[in-house]
Amino acid sequence: MTEETILELSDLSIRFGNQQVLNQVNLKVKRGEIIGYIGPNGAGKSTTVKIILGLLANYHGNVYVFGDNIRDNPVDYKRKIGYVPENGEIYDDLTASEYIQFIGQMYGMDQAEIELKLDALLAKFELTKVKQTKISSFSKGMKQKLLMIASLIHNPDLLFFDEPLSGLDANSVMIIKEMMDQLARAGKTIFYSSHIMDVVEKISDRIVILNQGEIIADGAFTDLQAQNKEGTLEQIFNQLTGFDQHEQTAAEIVGIIQGAD
Amino acid sequence: MNQSFSLKILDRFAGLFRLFGVDYSKLRLIVGFKLTMDKRRVPTIIGNQAQKKEPIITPFVTSLLLYAFLGLLLIPFLFFAEEFYFSLAIAFTIVMFILMTSMISDFSSVLLDVRDKVVLATKPLDKRTISVAKFVHVVIYMTQLAGALLLIPFVVASFFHGLLFSVILLVTLILISLFCIVVTALFYMVILKFFDGEKLRNLINYVQIFLSVTLVFVYQFIGRSIGLIGVSLEFPIEWWQLLLPPFWFSAVFDILLNKNTNQFLIIAASLAVIVPIVSLLIYFKAMPAFEQNLAKLLNASTAKKEKKQWFTRKIAKWISRDQQERAVFDFARVMLSQEREFKLKVYPALGISIALPLFMITMMFIDGYGVNPEIDYLYGYFSLLAIPTIVYMLKYSAKANGAYLYQVLPVQERSIFYRATLKAFMMQLFVPVLVILMLIYLFLIGPIVLLHFSIILLIGCILTPISYRMMNNGRYPFNESFSLVESANTTIIFGMMFVIGGLAFVHYLISTLPYLIYLYLPLLLVVNHFIWKKIFPTR
Structure with missing residues (x-):
């Protein structure tokens, strides 16, 4: 496989008010990689993704997607990007079929092609019955599956998944994990954010840990293990983000719950 | 699917859009x-069923009919052949008021839809196409609305004043509509620039409430506006009129039709053309920045300052002895004052129950009757009319899913949930309304009002649990989704209206006899106690 750089962040910084959310982030992602992008709440993960997708403009530094600076050409690169948003924002007054038709056409596909792909995908995700149902009546898992379909319908080369497994049952989780693996082998690049460490540990080729707007670790899981003494990703994560007091904090919480005896 | 009439018309302008560098096929798609989504905006009861049938009389069509009716109000102002400047200014004021308030109340969701950001901005679309698509969407809505409002007056006026008039009127109305859209949008831009989204949402909520109250009075006014026609209109042209947009537009008519060449009129008329166009340019310039600020709506709002609540705490303590009940009381109070959708459904009824008595009294003054201390306090009974409707609404919430709490909590006496909610309704909504009315009447009539209003208050206290018993018996408050609102049980509400009327009559009879009223008050106290005990028995 060629060592083609799909995504590059160079000196990426952004401030919200007087808070430095991202500080000089540098990252190069190659074709076919699955990047596990993790960090504590508020570390700047979603902000990074929002900048790459063009949702935030007032950043410093540069973002290159497929080799082009997104500042120079803010539209075309999006044709080959798929995105599963964190909070499941979706036009839920539409039916499943209408929504995917809309998204697919926005990516320039024609209606018949979308219909064909959609039917097949809905069948695989066991959503065929709700094809003509309003999304507002969907369960969390169904909505998540639909967002997954919406992000893949146009066969993108670069995927952003923000907690894609939330609300899914164990069987669907296995399908999605396997699917990501096979997509990566087919040359797709996946940028994956999650708080579930065991999943990130298993599926990522490369793990990037963000803390307080800075990258504090970057490498394959085995590299991280070699650099740190701890065993699991969860432990490494705790260690790197400077959090070693979970036992003590938990003990204090239990103490508070039981009342001062 | 996407072959509606509006889109066909839009297709005619495809070339124009392309000229401005807009991706027309994407624009059409959006x-x-x-x-399609607009048609579904008001949720129907059939939530889960296949959405194949779409009723012809959608809520939107109903509202268009309502606007058409409002449009009739304009007709009287279109008949003053020589006095365009003044009479049309009044007409345009009304038009602008209706267009802008309905822009804000019905269409804020389009301008402020945050999902657009995530769904559209991540797709291969340039910013211009997105902003133009938004604008076109608003314009389509506005055209339908303005069309419904203005079609009849337009036809009538053209008939009376001839072709030239109707051409000018058409152009002016287009400029006015444009002006309204852009000014509303710019207003949002300014608010979002300086405040957070939460403030803006609250503001919109209040405008919506204000609009529904105003509409009631507009109805009242329709009858009276006809009486205005006889009045002679001597209206000098003054410089300050330049500050009022409706005068700009009416000046155009005076210049073109009456050949009036007053300097001020010419300035005003040029403003009518220049300002809408300039503000439209500003709008498109400012749109990208606005989209950026829209991100604020996505973020959680800043934490509220904790208020000192010793006063409400005291009241809560006084009202409910039981601690659990007190907790429900506090909870219900917050729900009543915070939940936007609930406020939108309920506050207009409340506003009307204050405004209607005031309106009656004002009209009395205008007609030269003055106050009648023997009868006028009876208008206070209007405030009771809101009780059945609001009590009925108490079982709804926009976030009805949270209601599993009631089942989960270890509460012995299930009736406390509703008892406390009703008490919270009285404290939070009913009593303030009554107190405001009382203060006004106190000023107009004198201290005897205190006695009368105590009686009205007690009757309200008695009617509240009765309304609950008749309409929501045994259901939990804030328990059902607004999308499932059945139209309120009209027979019961009408029945209650007659009961309230009857009680007002009884009140009046008693007050004509000496001393009896001093017995009536304690009697009501006893009845009140008995009713609450009966409907919410304590074990």
């Missing part, structure tokens, strides 16, 4: 889907 607008088409937005229109």
